[in-house]
Amino acid sequence: xxxxxxxxxxxxxxxxxxxxxxxxxxxxxxxxxxxxxxxxxxxxxxxxxxxxxxxxxxxxxxxxxxxxxxxxxxxxxxxxxxxxxxxxxxxxxxxxxxxxxxxxxxxxxxxxxxxxxx
Numbered sequence: 001x002x003x004x005x006x007x008x009x010x011x012x013x014x015x016x017x018x019x020x021x022x023x024x025x026x027x028x029x030x031x032x033x034x035x036x037x038x039x040x041x042x043x044x045x046x047x048x049x050x051x052x053x054x055x056x057x058x059x060x061x062x063x064x065x066x067x068x069x070x071x072x073x074x075x076x077x078x079x080x081x082x083x084x085x086x087x088x089x090x091x092x093x094x095x096x097x098x099x100x101x102x103x104x105x106x107x108x109x110x111x112x113x114x115x116x117x118x
Contacts, residue, residue, distance in 0.1 A: 025072075026072050029070075029072055029073070029096050029097060030072065030073070030096065032096045032097055032098065032107075033073075033094060033095070033096040033110065034094070034095060034096070035092055035093065035094050035095075035113055036092070036093055036095055036107075037090065037091070037092050037093075037116065038057070038059035038060075038061075038063070038065070038090065038091055038093055039059055039060040039061075039088070039089070039090040039091075040057060040058070040059060040085050040086065040087050040088065040089055040090075040091070041058045041059055041060045041087065042057075042058045042087060043055065043056065043057045043058070043082065043085055043087065044056050045082075054066050054067070054068045054078075055067035055068065055078060055079075055082045056106070057082075057085060057109065063099075063107075064099070064106050065093070065095060065106050065107050065108070065109050066105070066106040066107070066108050066109070067081055067082050067085075067108065067109045068108055070096075070108055070110065073096065073108075073110050075108075075110050075111070081109065081111070081112060084112060085112070089115060089116075090115065090116035091112050091113070091114070091115050091116065092112070092113040092114050092115075092116065093109050093110075093111065093112055093113060094109070094110045094111045094112075094113055095107040095108060095109050095110060096108055096110060
């Protein structure tokens with residue numbers, strides 16, 4: 001084997017490893033989907049120093065959710081969903097993911113399944 005063959009093998013190995021990592025992340029995200037009932041306490045658009053923004057939603061139980069587009073879940077309507085959530089109202093929402101403080105990640109609201117009427 002010459003040097004080019006080894007480089008080619010390393011490149012393929014890295015590509016396969018990257019694909020496997022992506023697959024594992026996708027399966028974890030999709031397997032955590034669940035419906036939760038939340039009463040919206042507050043909501044806000046938060047941007048970081050690189051102007052990357054996301055919507056955050058707080059509920060009355062002190063939980064925080066994010067509302068961002070999620071290509072793995074085929075969700076591309078975060079702005080519309082954010083506009084539909086009203087403070088003081090209670091909703092059944094489909095979410096996925098977990099709260100991971102080390103990475104500042106929150107469960108992502110995928111859809112509003114319905115508003116709870118009193």
